[in-house]
Amino acid sequence: MSISVLDALRPAKKPALLVLMAVFGLFVGAWVHGKYFSDRSPVQPIEFSHRVHAADNEIPCQHCHIYADKTPVAGVPSVSKCMGCHKSIPSVRDSPEILKLAAYWENREPIPWIKVHDLPDYVHFTHKRHVKAGLACQECHGPVETMDRITRVATMRMPWCVDCHTERSVEHGRDCWTCHK
Amino acid sequence: MPKISRRDLLQYIGAGGIGAVGGVLYGESVQRNVELLIPQVVPPEDYSPGVATWYNTVCNQCSAGCGISVRIREGKAKKIEGNPVHPVSQGRLCARGQAGLNVLYNPDRIRMPLRNTGQRGSGNFEEISWDETLTTVASRLGRIKIEGEASRVRLLSGRVRGHLDELFAQFMSLLGSDHYQQYDFTYPSALMAANKMSFGIDVLPYYDIKNADFLLSFGADYLGTWLSPVHHSLAYGHLRQGRQGQRGKTVQIEPRMSLSGAAADEWIAARPGTEGLLALGIAHALVSAGHYLGGDRDEWSSALQAYSPSQVSAATEVSENTIARIAREFSASTASLAIAGGATAAGTNAVASIVAVNALNYLAANLNQPGGIIFNTEPAFSDTSGSTQAGLQGMLDLVAAMEAGDVEVLLVHDTNPVFALPANVGFRQAMKNVPLIVALSSFRDETTEMADFILPTSTYLESWGDDVPDPGVGFPVASISQPVVATLYDTLPTGDIVLSLARQIGGELPVSMHWATMEEFIKERWREEFEERGTEAADQEFEEFWRAALEAGVWGQPGAAAGDQALPSSSSIIASISDPVSEFAGDSSAYPLVLHPYLTATFLDGRGANLPWLQELPDPMTSVVYGSWAELNPVTADELGIREGDVLDVESAAGTVRVPALIFPAIKPGVVAMPIGQGHAAYGRYAKDRGVNPIHIVATLMDDRAGDLAWAATRVKIKNTGERLHIIKTDGVTRTLGRQILGPGNDHG
Numbered sequence: 001m002s003i004s005v006l007d008a009l010r011p012a013k014k015p016a017l018l019v020l021m022a023v024f025g026l027f028v029g030a031w032v033h034g035k036y037f038s039d040r041s042p043v044q045p046i047e048f049s050h051r052v053h054a055a056d057n058e059i060p061c062q063h064c065h066i067y068a069d070k071t072p073v074a075g076v077p078s079v080s081k082c083m084g085c086h087k088s089i090p091s092v093r094d095s096p097e098i099l100k101l102a103a104y105w106e107n108r109e110p111i112p113w114i115k116v117h118d119l120p121d122y123v124h125f126t127h128k129r130h131v132k133a134g135l136a137c138q139e140c141h142g143p144v145e146t147m148d149r150i151t152r153v154a155t156m157r158m159p160w161c162v163d164c165h166t167e168r169s170v171e172h173g174r175d176c177w178t179c180h181k
Numbered sequence: 182m183p184k185i186s187r188r189d190l191l192q193y194i195g196a197g198g199i200g201a202v203g204g205v206l207y208g209e210s211v212q213r214n215v216e217l218l219i220p221q222v223v224p225p226e227d228y229s230p231g232v233a234t235w236y237n238t239v240c241n242q243c244s245a246g247c248g249i250s251v252r253i254r255e256g257k258a259k260k261i262e263g264n265p266v267h268p269v270s271q272g273r274l275c276a277r278g279q280a281g282l283n284v285l286y287n288p289d290r291i292r293m294p295l296r297n298t299g300q301r302g303s304g305n306f307e308e309i310s311w312d313e314t315l316t317t318v319a320s321r322l323g324r325i326k327i328e329g330e331a332s333r334v335r336l337l338s339g340r341v342r343g344h345l346d347e348l349f350a351q352f353m354s355l356l357g358s359d360h361y362q363q364y365d366f367t368y369p370s371a372l373m374a375a376n377k378m379s380f381g382i383d384v385l386p387y388y389d390i391k392n393a394d395f396l397l398s399f400g401a402d403y404l405g406t407w408l409s410p411v412h413h414s415l416a417y418g419h420l421r422q423g424r425q426g427q428r429g430k431t432v433q434i435e436p437r438m439s440l441s442g443a444a445a446d447e448w449i450a451a452r453p454g455t456e457g458l459l460a461l462g463i464a465h466a467l468v469s470a471g472h473y474l475g476g477d478r479d480e481w482s483s484a485l486q487a488y489s490p491s492q493v494s495a496a497t498e499v500s501e502n503t504i505a506r507i508a509r510e511f512s513a514s515t516a517s518l519a520i521a522g523g524a525t526a527a528g529t530n531a532v533a534s535i536v537a538v539n540a541l542n543y544l545a546a547n548l549n550q551p552g553g554i555i556f557n558t559e560p561a562f563s564d565t566s567g568s569t570q571a572g573l574q575g576m577l578d579l580v581a582a583m584e585a586g587d588v589e590v591l592l593v594h595d596t597n598p599v600f601a602l603p604a605n606v607g608f609r610q611a612m613k614n615v616p617l618i619v620a621l622s623s624f625r626d627e628t629t630e631m632a633d634f635i636l637p638t639s640t641y642l643e644s645w646g647d648d649v650p651d652p653g654v655g656f657p658v659a660s661i662s663q664p665v666v667a668t669l670y671d672t673l674p675t676g677d678i679v680l681s682l683a684r685q686i687g688g689e690l691p692v693s694m695h696w697a698t699m700e701e702f703i704k705e706r707w708r709e710e711f712e713e714r715g716t717e718a719a720d721q722e723f724e725e726f727w728r729a730a731l732e733a734g735v736w737g738q739p740g741a742a743a744g745d746q747a748l749p750s751s752s753s754i755i756a757s758i759s760d761p762v763s764e765f766a767g768d769s770s771a772y773p774l775v776l777h778p779y780l781t782a783t784f785l786d787g788r789g790a791n792l793p794w795l796q797e798l799p800d801p802m803t804s805v806v807y808g809s810w811a812e813l814n815p816v817t818a819d820e821l822g823i824r825e826g827d828v829l830d831v832e833s834a835a836g837t838v839r840v841p842a843l844i845f846p847a848i849k850p851g852v853v854a855m856p857i858g859q860g861h862a863a864y865g866r867y868a869k870d871r872g873v874n875p876i877h878i879v880a881t882l883m884d885d886r887a888g889d890l891a892w893a894a895t896r897v898k899i900k901n902t903g904e905r906l907h908i909i910k911t912d913g914v915t916r917t918l919g920r921q922i923l924g925p926g927n928d929h930g
Contacts, residue, residue: 021193032205039213067229071230114218
């Protein structure tokens with residue numbers, strides 16, 4: 001007669017399954033959150049599509065982000081900049097998202113975009129130097145021209161910065177004071 | 182296939198669901214905070230985020246007229262520095278100037294027009310619209326004008342120069358009132374009067390400290406508060422270290438060591454009120470030792486006969502040797518200069534004392550010489566001669582008129598006589614007799630609190646204006662003040678308020694004062710100046726000039742000839758000399774000590790007390806922060822049995838203030854020094870109920886020739902209340918606590 005531990009384990013089977021289900025649920029929940037509610041890809045007040053603008057219509061990045069090569073920040077385009085073009089694009093004038101834009105413009109209100117790429121205040125990052133160094137926007141921001149909604153692809157954390165600085169042998173690229181003043 | 186019961190299935194689903202919720206919550210917990218990226222609706226033209234733009238304008242924190250550069254980022258003012266091309270400040274700035282940001286961003290700024298709803302002075306105000314305010318005030322003024330009673334309207338302003346001064350004068354004269362006056366506690370009335378007597382000049386000369394070898398200052402704290410401290414500090418640096426192998430010497434004569442006294446080679450505490458006498462004693466020694474080479478030596482000798490060093494020494498408590506030595510050094514120096522200010526210019530003998538100092542400069546041939554007194558040309562524009570300065574006499578007249586019911590409307594702009602006049606003058610009480618008081622101010626100070634209507638003015642960083650520095654710099658200079666940021670609140674620049682009132686009053690006012698804005702007015706006047714100065718200019722050229730002037734913040738003609746002022750004759754200076762005998766209010770037996778109030782480099786006459794940066798700045802001499810204190814020499818303190826921190830009642834015939842004692846070695850025994858500036862009953866959260874105001878216990882004596890308050894001519898007595906208070910200061914103890922730091926025999930524990 002063989003002795004089986006299965007019989008002894010049988011009472012634990014159900015709790016184990018319950019825990020398994022809960023853990024599975026945890027992963028599903030985290031995945032769903034990451035996919036649909038993450039700060040990597042927040043839902044914006046207007047469903048602006050970089051794919052439509054940058055790929056389909058081939059508008060260069062710095063047409064809208066006019067400060068990228070001049071100042072620390074790339075600059076989110078002003079509402080007047082959006083309307084500057086959209087006033088004369090009748091084909092999409094009545095689409096719900098453009099109507100939202102028009103409403104902001106009429107009320108003279110800024111659009112409260114949610115930041116996707118954000119660095120802490122103790123990091124002195126400047127777009128100007130990176131653009132001047134010949135870096136493509138996509139190196140850090142990912143293939144924005146394929147994104148309908150902007151998703152952060154890089155961690156934007158210090159190891160990621162330092163890796164790139166090391167790889168490209170940036171002068172003083174590993175010096176603390178280069179980024180932390 | 183094992184069977185799963187319905188109950189089990191629901192349990193599994195439940196577990197999975199709880200897990201999923203947990204997963205979402207986990208995901209949420211590691212999220213970063215949502216930060217918004219707010220775009221401009223319409224970006225300003227010269228806007229680059231993260232890149233600073235510097236705009237040049239004029240400082241308004243005292244009357245020196247320094248040029249400033251304001252760092253603007255994203256439309257916000259971030260930092261103020263001196264304008265490098267401005268001849269007064271030359272890229273430097275003092276603490277008060279730096280604290281201009283505290284004026285702009287002050288949480289106690291008035292943001293809307295206010296109407297008094299309670300009793301006068303109760304501080305109960307309600308917000309009303311600009312339309313209603315201006316209409317109400319203008320219709321009242323218009324009615325008075327039509328009734329021919331316009332002389333019952335008075336305008337009292339703080340020190341204002343440039344074209345705002347002209348605008349005020351024009352507004353009042355068109356209204357039909359000749360009662361436009363300015364009151365500024367720090368206005369150098371005595372200096373102006375004395376210079377008029379000695380030299381016949383109406384504008385302040387340029388005191389060329391920079392090129393002097395020997396600077397003799399009678400009470401003038403030129404590094405802290407006198408006339409143009411930033412400019413003088415630069416000059417002082419040059420006097421000391423700017424010339425290879427040559428170090429200028431400075432001597433300071435004052436009863437309480439000021440910043441300039443601490444920086445001097447020699448500090449002499451003459452008996453308070455006798456500084457002018459000391460100047461004449463030095464003059465006597467100078468002439469009798471044969472250092473004066475003029476042909477009229479005998480006239481001078483006889484004029485100075487009564488001031489022999491032995492007599493002067495007895496009166497001033499300065500030794501004869503010192504007098505003779507200073508006379509020798511003063512005349513032997515290639516470029517010597519004597520200046521007078523502070524308490525020397527605030528006694529009942531102020532004018533006579535400064536005249537004596539002027540005589541000293543004449544005797545040493547310092548007039549119109551490098552390193553001496555250089556006469557300024559007439560200012561580029563604007564009347565700085567002080568004809569509108571009220572002084573104490575003007576304020577007493579105003580109080581009398583208010584009490585007699587002769588004032589129907591009082592317009593008050595940017596001045597605080599309730600604080601900066603002795604309580605005995607009774608300005609506050611007299612204001613109660615005025616049917617309508619309208620205050621133009623950015624802050625609710627003691628005077629503004631008494632108003633029926635408060636018209637909130639934009640700060641100097643938000644307004645158009647212009648200025649001619651006083652004292653000038655030896656050549657014609659004018660500065661433009663431009664708004665460097667958009668107006669923060671629902672306020673209007675003073676000039677625009679005056680123009681709006683003129684429009685609403687109607688009649689000839691809007692015809693003569695046709696400018697829509699202050700900017701338009703300033704620009705038109707500058708165009709006239711530009712054309713008057715010989716350039717038969719096309720519009721284009723003026724536009725270029727205007728843009729350049731705006732960019733630089735200042736216009737000047739450095740090459741232009743210095744003052745063509747003829748040297749005053751010896752006889753007129755001799756004739757102007759009079760006996761500088763000071764009077765003190767209070768009997769010396771009942772009030773044994775002399776009160777020495779002094780202007781501070783932070784608050785000046787109290788106007789800086791609402792700025793938190795200045796409140797937390799320690800006094801440069803005593804290192805005390807916050808509050809008020811009374812300085813006593815250790816000897817005096819010992820005699821009276823007073824220790825540091827004892828709360829004293831400092832009592833004059835005019836009133837009493839309660840302050841803690843500070844034992845301070847650099848003060849003459851028998852003198853009580855108190856900083857001016859604290860002791861506000863209003864003026865916002867940083868100023869209110871902090872310290873006491875020594876001006877309030879000053880007797881209302883004046884020098885008749887200056888017509889202004891002699892605020893250093895009051896005697897006081899001191900009573901120890903027995904209470905104690907810990908004085909907050911940043912330095913440690915003055916004792917060595919037995920550590921033998923000073924070496925054997927010098928360590929007094």
